[in-house]
Structures are given as C-alpha cells and as structure tokens.
Amino acid sequence: MPANLPPEYFKAEQRYLQAKTLEEKIRATEELIRIAPKHKGTEKLLRMLKRRLAKLRGELEERERRRGGRGPSFAVKKEGCAQVALVGLPNSGKSTLLRKLTAARPEVADYPFTTRLPVPGMMEYEDVQVQLVEIPALVEGSSLGRGLGAQPLSAARNADAIALVVDASSDPQRQLEILVRELEEGGIRLNRSPPRVTIQRREEGGIVLRGEELVEGGREGILELLREHRIHNALVVVEERVDLRTLEELLEGSVVYRPCFVLLTKTDLSPGTAGGLGPFRVIDAGRPPEELKREIFRSLGLIRVYTKKPNEEPSREPLVLPRGSTPRDVARAIHKELERELRAVRVWGSTRFPGQWVPRDYPLQDGDVVELHT
Numbered sequence: 001m002p003a004n005l006p007p008e009y010f011k012a013e014q015r016y017l018q019a020k021t022l023e024e025k026i027r028a029t030e031e032l033i034r035i036a037p038k039h040k041g042t043e044k045l046l047r048m049l050k051r052r053l054a055k056l057r058g059e060l061e062e063r064e065r066r067r068g069g070r071g072p073s074f075a076v077k078k079e080g081c082a083q084v085a086l087v088g089l090p091n092s093g094k095s096t097l098l099r100k101l102t103a104a105r106p107e108v109a110d111y112p113f114t115t116r117l118p119v120p121g122m123m124e125y126e127d128v129q130v131q132l133v134e135i136p137a138l139v140e141g142s143s144l145g146r147g148l149g150a151q152p153l154s155a156a157r158n159a160d161a162i163a164l165v166v167d168a169s170s171d172p173q174r175q176l177e178i179l180v181r182e183l184e185e186g187g188i189r190l191n192r193s194p195p196r197v198t199i200q201r202r203e204e205g206g207i208v209l210r211g212e213e214l215v216e217g218g219r220e221g222i223l224e225l226l227r228e229h230r231i232h233n234a235l236v237v238v239e240e241r242v243d244l245r246t247l248e249e250l251l252e253g254s255v256v257y258r259p260c261f262v263l264l265t266k267t268d269l270s271p272g273t274a275g276g277l278g279p280f281r282v283i284d285a286g287r288p289p290e291e292l293k294r295e296i297f298r299s300l301g302l303i304r305v306y307t308k309k310p311n312e313e314p315s316r317e318p319l320v321l322p323r324g325s326t327p328r329d330v331a332r333a334i335h336k337e338l339e340r341e342l343r344a345v346r347v348w349g350s351t352r353f354p355g356q357w358v359p360r361d362y363p364l365q366d367g368d369v370v371e372l373h374t
C-alpha cells in the first residue's frame with residue numbers, strides 16, 4: 001500500500017536531515033511522527049521513526065549522564081516497602097511536602113529549580129516505612145532534555161509509584177497535563193496495567209505464536225518485528241488486543257507501568273480546586289501529616305499482612321504485599337516451599353469470624369492476620 005505522504009512530511013524530513021544537535025533531531029523526528037498519516041501503508045515507516053526517536057532519546061540521556069558526571073547521585077537506593085517519586089513542576093511544593101512527611105530537610109525557596117538532585121526521605125506510617133524521593137522539577141520538554149535534562153525522568157522511572165505534585169494555585173489541570181505528557185514521553189505509563197503479552201526467548205525451536213490474531217499487524221507483523229530485533233527463537237503469547245508498537249516497547253523494555261496519584265499543594269491559596277482535576281485520585285496535601293500518610297499508603301495499592309503461628313502472637317512487622325494478595329502469596333513471600341506445603345489457613349481481621357478458616361486464594365485485606373498450616 002502506498003504511503004501517500006503529505007508535502008509537510010518532506011519539509012520536516014528536510015529539517016531532520018539538516019538538524020545539527022540531538023535536541024533538534026528529536027524535535028524533527030517527533031514532528032515526522034505527528035505528520036505521517038496513520039494507516040497500513042505507513043505502519044513500517046512509523047515504527048522506524050519511533051525506533052529512531054527512542055534511540056535519540058537514549059543518546060541524550062547517556063550524554064547527560066556523562067556530561068554531568070553526577071550519575072550516581074541521581075540514583076537513589078531503595079529502602080522501605082516502596083519508593084514513591086514526588087514529581088512536579090518547579091516550585092510546586094515538593095520539598096515542602098517532603099519536609100512535612102519525613103525527616104529529610106531539603107531547601108525550600110520560592111524560586112524554581114531549588115532542588116537539583118533527587119532527595120530521599122523515609123515516611124513512617126504506623127508500622128511501615130515508605131521511601132519518598134523528591135525528583136528535581138520537570139518542565140515542558142523534559143523528555144527532550146529541556147530544563148534539568150532527562151535525568152529527572154530516569155530517576156522517576158526507577159520508583160515503584162508516582163505522586164504528581166500539583167500546585168492548586170496555578171492552573172492545576174494544565175500542570176497535570178504537562179506532567180502526564182512528559183512522563184508518558186519518558187516511557188512511564190500511569191495507572192495502566194502492562195499488556196497481557198509474554199515473550200519468552202528460547203535457545204531453539206523457531207518462533208511459536210499464540211493469539212497472533214489479537215495483534216494489529218498480525219502474524220506477518222510480529223514475525224517481521226522479531227526479525228528486526230534478531231530474535232529467531234521465542235514463544236510469544238498474546239492475550240489481549242495490542243498494536244505492534246506496544247509489542248516493540250515490550251521487546252525493548254522501554255516502558256514501565258506505575259501506579260499514580262495527585263498530591264495537591266497550596267490548597268490554602270486556592271481552596272476547592274481538587275474536584276475538577278482528572279483523571280487521577282487527588283489527595284489534598286494540606287491535610288494533617290497522619291491523614292496524609294494514610295492516604296498516600298492507600299494509593300500505593302499495598303496491604304499489610306501479619307503472620308502468626310498457632311497459639312502465638314502475630315508478627316510485629318507486617319509483610320507488605322500488592323492488594324489482592326492471597327494466603328498463597330503470603331506463603332510464597334516467606335518461602336517457596338511453604339506455598340507447596342500450604343494445606344489450610346485461618347484469618348483474623350477481614351473475615352466474618354475471628355480465626356475463620358479460608359481458602360488458600362482468599363483475597364486478604366490490609367491489616368489481616370494470617371495463620372498458615374502445612
């Protein structure tokens with residue numbers, strides 16, 4: 001099928017060819033992707049462009065890592081049960097929040113880019129510890145290396161969850177849009193589950209496909225994509241509708257999927273703003289610290305589970321597991337063998353009766369006490 005490219009496309013291509021800097025090349029490639037019509041005849045072209053874009057962005061990130069020579073300080077070692085990135089525009093109140101919720105003492109000032117390196121702090125909430133990390137401010141174009149460069153985005157990618165810090169007093173919806181766009185461009189997908197596709201590379205046996213009819217581009221498209229990535233032996237199982245671009249992201253590991261919520265700051269200056277903000281869960285950051293901590297913990301999609309042995313007290317330290325976890329998951333978290341040996345389970349907390357016997361796939365709730373019998 002012919003591509004039928006419009007004249008603007010060729011003009012933009014000219015700009016790409018004449019681009020001298022990485023940033024210019026990235027901008028021109030983005031433009032090409034935007035201009036190119038989206039249909040069967042341009043599928044290959046679009047994929048080539050997107051691959052080029054990913055490569056250019058990678059180069060930009062790499063260059064900044066080297067140029068700054070401060071690579072290590074941008075990486076924050078994970079501690080506690082989860083790492084949450086505080087991500088926001090300059091001056092949105094990230095440092096103020098970190099000071100409110102942790103013992104960290106980053107500088108607070110009313111000029112932009114006060115915080116230039118990620119600052120970690122430990123948020124103690126009841127009996128769990130959640131690590132908050134202030135990420136140096138994002139701006140429109142961070143994914144292109146503007147502002148403080150692409151490093152803040154890489155630091156955010158590393159976290160287990162994203163808290164969007166939004167200043168209620170200055171067009172919060174617009175801030176939210178910028179943040180979401182930059183994170184998406186930086187390969188961070190917010191509040192979406194990863195596509196149900198597994199690609200298992202193998203030593204031999206050629207390419208085996210299951211569910212290929214769900215892939216836009218079909219069998220041929222998948223085979224070509226695998227060939228381009230020099231994958232000759234693999235089992236590919238597709239369980240939901242996806243396009244080739246998504247498959248490619250999966251192959252390259254270029255995107256991550258993270259839970260996300262909004263912390264709305266400066267609501268004292270602009271009360272009543274929270275209502276209209278979408279599409280994420282919004283928490284008023286002006287609430288008292290203990291309430292705020294509880295809301296943050298709830299937004300992480302985690303539950304605390306206490307284990308006990310028969311006739312003994314429950315453990316003091318909870319296991320922190322994803323919401324929806326079952327006694328089976330608890331057993332596995334303790335020991336692989338234990339899951340196999342698990343015969344019966346009693347639960348205190350979310351059950352109708354204390355110490356009720358439940359199935360091994362019973363959905364546990366935050367705060368449940370679990371007694372495992374083998």
Ligand SMILES: Nc1nc2c(ncn2[C@@H]2O[C@H](COP(=O)(O)OP(=O)(O)OP(=O)(O)O)[C@@H](O)[C@H]2O)c(=O)[nH]1
Nearest residue numbers: 090091092093094095096108109110113114115266
């Ligand atoms: N009225 C009001 N002012 C706030 C609030 N939170 C932060 N500020 C002010 O906003 C300014 C910026 O706060 P910071 O916490 O330094 O903001 P930041 O997001 O860390 O800024 P950068 O590190 O520069 O990106 C400071 O003058 C704060 O005092 C708030 O809830 N209410």
Ligand SMILES: [Mg+2]
Nearest residue numbers: 094095114115
């Ligand atoms: Mg700051």
